[in-house]
Structures are given as structure tokens and as C-alpha cells.
Amino acid sequence: MPLVFCENNNILALRRAFAKELGDTAPDTYDQYIAQLAKLYREGGAEKLKTHEVPQVQDVQRCSRLFPNLDGVKFLTHEMGCGGTRDDARALCGLLAGYICHPNVAGATVLSLGCQNAEVSILHEEIRKRTPHLAKPLLIFDQQRSHVESAMLTAAIRETFVELAKADKIARAPAPLSALTVGLKCGGSDGFSGLSANPAIGHVSDLLAVLGGKSILSEFPELCGVEQNLIDRCTSDDVAAKFMSLMRTYAARAKAAGSGFDMNPSPGNIRDGLITDAMKSAGAARKGGASPVSDVLDYPETATKSGLNLLCTPGSDVEAVTAQVGAGANIVLFTTGLGTPTGNPIAPVMKIATNTELARRMHDIIDLDTGGIIRGEKTIEEMGETLLEEILRVAAGDARTKAELKVQEDFIPWKRGVSL
Numbered sequence: 001m002p003l004v005f006c007e008n009n010n011i012l013a014l015r016r017a018f019a020k021e022l023g024d025t026a027p028d029t030y031d032q033y034i035a036q037l038a039k040l041y042r043e044g045g046a047e048k049l050k051t052h053e054v055p056q057v058q059d060v061q062r063c064s065r066l067f068p069n070l071d072g073v074k075f076l077t078h079e080m081g082c083g084g085t086r087d088d089a090r091a092l093c094g095l096l097a098g099y100i101c102h103p104n105v106a107g108a109t110v111l112s113l114g115c116q117n118a119e120v121s122i123l124h125e126e127i128r129k130r131t132p133h134l135a136k137p138l139l140i141f142d143q144q145r146s147h148v149e150s151a152m153l154t155a156a157i158r159e160t161f162v163e164l165a166k167a168d169k170i171a172r173a174p175a176p177l178s179a180l181t182v183g184l185k186c187g188g189s190d191g192f193s194g195l196s197a198n199p200a201i202g203h204v205s206d207l208l209a210v211l212g213g214k215s216i217l218s219e220f221p222e223l224c225g226v227e228q229n230l231i232d233r234c235t236s237d238d239v240a241a242k243f244m245s246l247m248r249t250y251a252a253r254a255k256a257a258g259s260g261f262d263m264n265p266s267p268g269n270i271r272d273g274l275i276t277d278a279m280k281s282a283g284a285a286r287k288g289g290a291s292p293v294s295d296v297l298d299y300p301e302t303a304t305k306s307g308l309n310l311l312c313t314p315g316s317d318v319e320a321v322t323a324q325v326g327a328g329a330n331i332v333l334f335t336t337g338l339g340t341p342t343g344n345p346i347a348p349v350m351k352i353a354t355n356t357e358l359a360r361r362m363h364d365i366i367d368l369d370t371g372g373i374i375r376g377e378k379t380i381e382e383m384g385e386t387l388l389e390e391i392l393r394v395a396a397g398d399a400r401t402k403a404e405l406k407v408q409e410d411f412i413p414w415k416r417g418v419s420l
Contacts, residue, residue, distance in 0.1 A: 004081030114144030178212030190337025194283020203384025343408030
């Protein structure tokens, strides 16, 4: 991962170096398709392209892995780290620290330019907040202290490779459900979201709370209008006060930018019946079930208390998922009525359809269908228990989500106060 956007190109160079040899990235399924189009064009120009059919693209299987006990090396890039406020730099370092300390991660290699606002010292401070004694390798390379770029990248590749070989010796072991942290997210919501998929994952959240696990509900603009219900469920006055303060501050920032929580519904939401922020919020909040709110987190804090946690993030899909994983989510449950390919580099994102028509039409990105609730064939509780069983299969490594299979690895840090 880069501490600043100046190092993105070097991160991409490392990705090219590692991907083919380690078998971490699925081959580009469209290479052959483009080659066929190029051949037709050379033979007959644009007219031949119009008259000749090209076979449809088929998914290509991954090649065998050099390190079978690892899911691979993930390469994060972003557009932050300098040129913003000092608070932006601190928040970025906190988010990256959350990924470094994440239980899904065996170690991290960090590239720094050397003069950016997001300093290495701040990253270390944020890591210590989360894990006082980090028991995993952290490799940091500073380009301005290197003689030439190639020397830095060669050292980064060699040292990372050595640590990969060590990490591959780690084997899976049983863990209690209390060790599980699940993100609760919706995107591309429709009129069924608050009736089927959202309450189903809300039941999962309640089950986890009873079992000692954690769940994370975020998207604060989408909690506008249901604040009192959540305040009433807070386990202490301090937790409730923090929630109210974060909501008011966020709402004020949105207004100062010429927007507001009332502008949160997207064109797709509106076309499918969610025409006001209150309607959207009523359905979105159901992802949090009915359990007490054990803690409220300001971005990019990490969840430490069992039960339901509220995390201040935008509703924007990738920014919210990125933040939930940074807060410790091992798996993200993502409900959708219109369809979305969103994924994450280090945590499986399970896509849950609110209606069966979507599950059939976009079967390549949907993992589970809750349309049976709408038809009266399943209760919310039955579907929630089915979901929990599927979560356990994914957590155990017995199943992979569609986002993982498609190598959908989205990562966007939140530049505070801009997104809804």
C-alpha cells in the first residue's frame, strides 16, 4: 500500500511483478476477445467488425498458486496522502493501520515518498492505537531515501517474497463465532430492500450479538430520520451523545458544501420507489436488527466491543465498505435490489439480492437471494439463519464470494465531508 498517491505507479509495478508468477490474479478474460477484434479489423476494417460475430468471453480459471495457504498479495492504491488537510492525512493513516492490523492480513509492505503529510510516524502511532505490539511483518520503503527507484522496488520485492514464504506456513485453525466481525451494507437499494434482504441481515446481526460477535452498521446519511430509534437502543448516555454529535457535525458539513442528507437517494433509488431520504433510511436501518447499540465509532476507528457498532461513513458504496473493513470487518454483507459488483481487497463481500428477478438476471455477481421473503416462502428469521450458515462457509474458506472470484477489489478512503 502507498502512504501517498505519488507511489501508486510503483505499487502497480509491484503488482505486475508479483501477479503472474504467484498466480494471485485471474488472467484477463478479455485478452482473447480483443485479439479477435484486432484480427478482424486488420482483415477488413470496421465493416468486417459489423458483419462478423466474435465468441462471447468465458471466465478464465486462475493458475495454481505458489503459496497455497495465502489468498494472495493485494495491491491498494488511492488518491490521498498529501495536498489535503492534516486531519485527512491522519484519517488515511488510521484507515491503513486498520488494514495492516486486520486479522485477514498476514503482513504489509508500505511505500512512502518521504515528504507527504501522511508520515510514517503517524502510521506507526495509528498502528499502536489498534495493536500496541504488532506481531506481523511491516516493511516500509522510503523512495527519497533510496538511490534509485529500481533499488527500492527490488528490495521491496525481495523482502516481501521472503515474508510471503513465512506466512504460507500459517494454517487455518478453529475460531469461535465471537471472533467474527461482519459489516452491514446496502447499495443499489430498491423498494424491497427494507422488506427482505435488510431485515434478514439485521437478524444475522442480532444472532452475532448474542454469540459475542460484532456487527458494523455505517452510512450515517442513510440513518437520517431514524436517529431516535438508535439513540433509544444505545447502551449508555455517552454512546448516544457521540452518535448525535457525529450526525449533527456530518449534516452541517454536507449543508456547508451546498448539499444535505435529503439529497442522499440516488437516481436508481428514486426510480425504484425510494423517493425521500426518510423512506431510504427506514429500510437501511433495518440492517442493524433490534439489538442494543454497544458502541459508536468515528471514522476510521476500529470496533472493539461485541454487539452492534455504528460507524460514521458516507453511504457511498466503496467508501463505506472500505471503512467497515478498516474497522475490522472480516466479511461484509452487502444487500442490493438493483445490482452492484462492489468488492474489497482483504475481506469477502457477500452480495445479497432483495428480489429473485435480480438474482436471476445478474447471477454472476449475486451470492444469495432473499426473494423468498417477498413471496412468503421464507421468514426473515429463516433467511437470516441461512445467511449465517453461508457466512460460516465463507469464513472457513469452504466457499468464495462472487466478488472474490471476479477479483473485484475496490478501495477508496473517505475524504471527509465530501461524500454522502
